[in-house]
Amino acid sequence: MKITCNGEERVMAPGSTVIDLLRMLALDPEVVVVECDGAILKRPEYDSHLLTDGAVLELIRFVGGG
Amino acid sequence: MLWVNERAMAFRSGIRLSDLAAEIRPGADVLVVNGFPREPDTELADGDHCWLIRRGEVPSAEEIDYLLYARHTPGVHDRVKGATVGIMGLGGLGSAVAIALARVGVGTLLLADFDVVEPTNLNRQHYFVDQIGLRKTEALCDTLRRITPHLVLRPIDQRLDAAAMVRHFAAVDVLVECFDDAAMKAVALRVALTELKGVGYVGASGVAGYGDNNTIRTARLYPRVYLVGDGESAAAPGQGLMAPRVGVAAHQQANQVLRLLLEAAREDGGDNETSRAVIP
Structure with missing residues (x-):
């Protein structure tokens, strides 16, 4: 299954969720905002939202300090 | 019409900024026209917005508002x-x-x-x-x-x-x-x-x-x-x-x-x- 994440094509196992993608990218889900196929996901949805073939994701990762 | 510290007054042909200051705010030495500080001998035009301030004097809240107005592009x-x-x-x-x-x-x-x-x-x-x-x-x-x-x-x-x-x-x-x-x-x-x-x-x-x-x-x-x-x-x-x-x-x-x-x-x-x- 192929997805596009921040413009880059990636191969994911069928049945993967958003949290699987974030783990693969070594990203802390708490500091990432996820847009999947044009919709902003709420934090609890990361664990359940299934990625589909051809899905387009945009991830925005935050770092601390202010 | 002239606007002096946002109050309307009649415009007179040939009036200079220093004349206005002497009339309205004697001692004013910060003279602003349409948002920019100008020299006292500046000749004013009909419709100008003028602000007259005495340097070093703490302005009223109302005047501070005028000053902000004065330093911004009109409308901002x-x-x-x-x-x-x-x-x-x-x-x-x-x-x-x-x-x-x-x-x-x-x-x-x-x-x-x-x-x-x-x-x-x-x-x-x-x-x-x-x-x-x-x-x-x-x-x-x-x-x-x-x-x-x-x-x-x-x-x-x-x-x-x-x-x-x-x-x-x-x-x-x-x-x-x-x-x-x-x-x-x-x-x-x-x-x-x-x-x-x-x-x-x-x-x-x-x-x-x-x-x-x-x-x-x-x-x-x-x-x-x-x-x-x-x-x-x-x-x-x-x-x-x-x-x-x-x-x-x-x-x-x-x-x-x-x-x-x-x-x-x-x-x-x-x-x-x-x-x-x-x-x-």
Whole structure:
């Protein structure tokens, strides 16, 4: 299954969720905002939202300090 | 017709700024015409807006308002004065954003923080030694009133969560995210994009250290939603938050707020359309 994440094509196992993608990218889900196929996901949805073939994701990762 | 300190008076052909000062405000030595300081012998034209001020004299709140008006392009002052801006987090970013927006004359500021002023804040945050131990909301309100007495200030002295953000900020024109904590920054952007859709938004990420000035940039994520910073420089041991670079980011945030309030971004055709990808 192929997805596009921040413009880059990636191969994911069928049945993967958003949290699987974030783990693969070594990203802390708490500091990432996820847009999947044009919709902003709420934090609890990361664990359940299934990625589909051809899905387009945009991830925005935050770092601390202010 | 001439407008002198915003009061109408009859125009006389050939009248000079010095004549006006002698009549209306003897001793005035700061003479402003249509937003720019001018020489006393300047000949006035029908319809000019003039402000006459005595240097060194503390002006009234009303006069301070005129002065802000005078220093802005016509039309700007009324728009910013009528605006409401929310600031979440009053640390290095938020305290500087608040001061910049107060100086530019934003009429109403909602200021949210749960913390008190500590000595470790003073390396970058706009507080003073004699304010240590005060609530940040209270300390910053005191400072802002010393700059522009007529501001409407609404302190929100609590730790924000998603529900509180919606409750407090649904009606603001622009919301500024100035949190220290990365997870709270993410919470705030999720709320802005899902539950505060009509609100302009300016967040920040990547402002620590003393890296290159020009890596701090203002990226447009969505229409009326912006993120300032280099996206990478986290506050961490060995890379602290320092006044200059935090200030660069804070003032980019404040300027973007102003651009949103004045709809400058829309008129320009939409600010720098940069990549949304914020994974280094």
